Amino acid sequence: MNRLADLVDKHGEILAAIETLDNGKPLSVSRSFDVPHFSEVLRYYAGWADKNPGSVIDVGPKKMAYTVKQPVGVCGQIIPWNYPLDMAAWKLGPALSCGNTVVLKLAEQTPLSMLYVASLVREAGFPPGVINIINGRGGEAGAALARHPDVDKIAFTGSTATGKEVMRMAAGTLKAVTLETGGKSPLIVFDDANLEQAVRWAHEGIMANQGQVCTATSRLLVQDGIYDRFVERFKAFTEETSVLGDPFEPQTYQGPQVGKAQAERIMSYISSARDSGAEVFHPHKQPVPSKGYFTPPTILTNVGTKTAAFREEIFGPVAAVARFSSEEEALEIANATRYGLAGAVFTRDLGRAHRVARDLEAGMVWVNSSNDSDVRVPFGGVKESGLGRELGEDGLRGYYTVKAVHVNLTDE
Structure with missing residues (x-):
């Protein structure tokens, strides 16, 4: 794993160029984040390979008991198109660290960077059959993985609707399943927040990566006293x-969306919001480029909290802004969603920050930041945003089984 990380670093420039060609994200981002993060994740989980032991359990003088952590087996892993390299690393890292083999299904929209990595896998010295990389459309190749009787686990990142289908198909053989699915994450700005800090992170939280981020803080809830200035x-x-x-x-800063269908989907939500009475603001100085599937960064104000643009995952650079008066109202609006992936809160009040972090129905909460995840910290959601966790020590738990061994120490 460490050798593969070294090779990815060595080939970083070409991988960054491929990632940008395939996905549309700025080369500066592919170069500074996507490629280095792939290596970071592999090195992190390489470090766990000899630090994940079982335990010995005291059950009295006549007996001993211990546990053994064993690989799940063959892991089918289905990755999305928004972060092709990094989502592959999030799945490969813990699976390999725990001693599993992997069948990695690439997104049909963005297969090229990981196909390049496939040649590096061989050079790094992995035995044949440990890492297997396949292509194909989700409805065919992904479905085949989810149903296959010799696949012991499925890990999927993508939409909630597709995640539910994967879960249904995996149920046929009672596979272990990890799902990281959709989100419509709130970012709550209280009156006492540092305005410039809140603005900067709110922008990063929804506009980065063309808004194509599962944890994007796309619902901005702003308290009355700071609303107009914010x-x-x-x-x-x-x-x-x-x-x-x-x-x-x-x-x-913002390249084109991944493809025509995604760009059209985003624009349809913007049109729907306008038809529902929202004020639509496109804050960009230059004309939208005519070549490529660009969508303008969009801020929706006066948007109803029950409208599609406020409640459904758009997966584009569209921020829906709503007012609130009290902490209780902010939490009520924030939690009124089927999703529960992430959330953010901006305040100088430490007590309030911890209260809101506790009461938000989300797998992750940022205080005075947004989307600055870390390889050492678990990542995942609740409700219809998924099952299980990736990253951190918790990310290992989906890739081993625990066997209990009981030993009789007597002649009885």
């Missing part, structure tokens, strides 16, 4: 920062 500054900051253009140009 919206004004958020619009200005987005206009200054969200530069659309060629993803290979260094000044570009």
Whole structure:
């Protein structure tokens, strides 16, 4: 694993270029985050390979008991198109660390970077059959993995609807399942928040990666006393920062969406919000490029909290902004969703920060930041945002079984 991480670093420039060509994200991001993060995850889980022992349990003088952690077996892993390299690393790392073999199914929209990594897998010295990388459409190749009787576990990242289908198919053989699915995460800004800090992170939380992030904090809940100032500054900051253009140009912040279908989906939600009475603001200085599937960064205000744009995952650079008066109202709005992936809260009140973090129905909460995840910290959701965890020590738990051994120490 460490050798593969070293090879990925060595081939970093070409991998970054492939990732940008395939996905549309800025080269600066592929180079500074996506490729280095792949290596970081592999090295992190390589370090766990000899640090995940079983335990000995005291059951009295006549007997001993201990547990053994054993590999699950063959792990089918289905990755999405928004972070092709990094989502592969999140799944490969813990699976390999626990001694499993892997069949990795790439997203049909973005297969190229991991196909390049496949050649490095061989060079790194993995035995044949340990890492198997396949292509195919989800409805065929992904379904075949989920149903196959010789696949012991399925790990899936993607939409909630597809995750439910994967779970149904895996149920036929009672496979272990890990799902990281959709989200519509709230970002709550209280009156006492640091305004510039909240604006900066709110922008990063929804506009990064063309808004194609499962944990995107796409619902901005802003308290009455700071609402007008926040919206004004958020619009200005987005206009200054969200530069659309060629993803290979260094000044570009936002490249094209991954494809035509995704761009059309985003624009349909914006049209629906406008028809429902929302005010639609596109804060960008330059015209939207005509070549490529670009969608403008969009801020929706006066948007109803029961509208599709506020409740459904858009998976694009669209922020829906709503007001609230009290902490209780903010939590009521934030939790009124079938999703529970993440949330963020901005306040200088430490007690409030911990209360809201506790009461948000989410697998992850950021306080005074958004989407700055860490390889050492578990990642995953509740409700219809998934099952299980990735990253951190908790990310190992889906890739081993625990066997209990009882030993009679007497002649009885």
